[in-house]
Amino acid sequence: MKHVVKALTLALAASLLMAATAFAAPVKIGLMCPLTGKWASEGQDMRNIVTLLADELNKAGGINGNKVELVVEDDGGDPRTAALAAQKLTTSGVIAAIGTYGSAVTEASQSIYDEAGVVQIATGSTAVRLTEKGLKRFLRTAPRDDEQGMVAAKLIKAKGYKAVALLHDNSSYAKGLADETKALLDKAGTKIVFYDALTPGERDYTAILTKLKAANPDIIFCTGYYPEVGMLLRQKMEMKWNVPMMGGDAANHADLVKISGKEAAKGYFFLSPPGPQDLDAPAAKSMLTAYKAKYNSVPGSVWSVLAGDAFNVIVEAVKSTGKADSGAIAEYLKTKLKNYPGFTGQISFNEKGDRVGDLYRVYEVNANGEFILQP
Template sequence: MSKKYLRIVAVTLLVLGLVVTGCGTQPSAPMTPSAQPAANAGDIKIGLPLPMTGSEATYGKDMENAIKMAVDEINAKGGINGKKITTIIGDDACDPQQATAAANKLVSAGVVAIVGGYCSGAVVPTLTIYNEKNIPFIVEAANSSKIAAQNPGNTYEINGTAVHQTQKAVELFKKLGATKVALVEQGDAYSSDLAKQTETAWKDAGNTVVSHDVTTKGEQDFSSLVTSLKSKNADLIFWTAYYADGALLIKQLRQGGYKGSIVVGDGSSDPKLIQMSGAAGEGTYVLSPPVAEYLPAAKQFADAYKAKYNQTPGAYAPLAYDGMNLMADALKRAGGTDGKAIIKALADTKDFTGLAGKVTFAADKTLKESNFIVLQVKGGKFVLQ
């Protein structure tokens, strides 16, 4: 390939603000497409909307790593119908406005399919953007019920939804003997939806919700909230948002003398929750997606991931890997890159075997069966319950 052509590719990617998977990015960092071979004209372009910057960037990078492993394996076996896969990152930063801009750029880049999606608030506003172009979207992590409710027809979810997670939460609360539960969220699509659905389900089961509080993302001082929660004698607090702020709340709850159970949703299912909360995090319960460490089928994947990236795969790595492989399977069954054909192939998926189990979609294009597990922080690590 000529140097002139490489310069043209580099300039084009800079203008689009996209990064080819594997390059990584920072908010003001220059793009470096030379870190991975440029796409050939016949390659199949797949977009990856992920948070590569912002407070949830750890998840975004972890999912990108897993997707890249799947792509490398697929391409090593000859690709899809003789064509290689090329992935293009769209950094949504878990922000609705940035997600919308990233989605439009991915469409302009000519992607034929989308896999990824971590934050529900960044996924929901992009659904119609992809659907208008008949671009199939496999959502690998985001799970607000708003996704299914607003699904225009092209989107399939392979993570358990808020409905699935709520069922698991209520089951856990009962097991822990809780009667008075306090809910804490951050007002975004994901945490608000999970909190509201849990409140309804818990009350419907004849139990009490003593408070439902909304904090601000990035909040540093939870002292007033801690005092309020203690005064209401909540025997269990359920944090439904993400790990960074969740870890700080846990520390301040324990420092403030709260003795009850603390449960966090899957948005906090990350080893950094343990690192950031320190000793205060001991005993915390975590609703989690199917983590590689606890999946017999994922051992080879986990070993390969650690060998390649020198770290343990995160909570959503198996689902990210599965999502890419499922999209590749749908592309093969569709016999090409026609969007409508791929969407139909996804709809027809039955018992696709991934690391996290078998995938068959319900009528609303979510999983037929929940895949959530419960972990607890014990001895500075997650332990399956």
């Protein structure tokens, strides 16, 4: 009997020790981002800002006394690579994963995280359908395309454009935004004179620009990403065609002007959440100062800042629940987090995992290639 009691005592002690130390181990948080490929600058900024936040958190004692370990995987800005990156993260013991940039890339990873029971917080993925699937552990700090489409349609109408050309790249994000905008413009009676897709990654878009010119639009709304938009602006100028052109939030990156050149980019305008230079929250200003001190640069766009917001709400959920548990994090974020003071403004989520509130603003590129927030 003594042996039985001793065995039970040891077993109980072991179980209590395991319970006590389950949260004492490093809290692993994953980051999936494009460190290679055409969006590499976005991914590198994402990694920089989340690394900065993790380092500062650990210096301050971590989460409830527990260190945070950041696990980073490169998705290459490609759906196939993203699936592999997600599989690696879900088997590495992360309680949540941040990322990624690009709706199609995020979509390729969603089911992997969901089946593994891991929270995923997307940062630059705005396609509507991502949060219409009923995934309990999926959220995003970025807004949705239907919100952006509504703002785009209102802006086109307010500026008095009567003949609109819509150009996308067949990606989940760009086609989704084009479709949302087209539906609203059709409803308002605005004439759509062109609706088609380009092939991303090409170096010569003069053929599709020639088709666009023949349609005689008052405005081109290209909903694609900044590498292609930059090429279109440059080649449109080379054709000596000065029709106005606008874009969506995927155009919001400093590399746009590097690709197009300042002269070609002048007057181009786009919709986006506020850029890093226009964030007025005290936390944002403090973070950007620390970022510049560490990396001798500033983030190229708002999307890496939204990755920082994702990291902070995960930390807030773990602190508040006292649990390094994916299910508890998702429940807390969707039902209890209200008006968290994020870098990009107050953060709350609805039951679908969408961020609540309108973030979109209008930017115009000036003669110096700077993105100027419009009143």
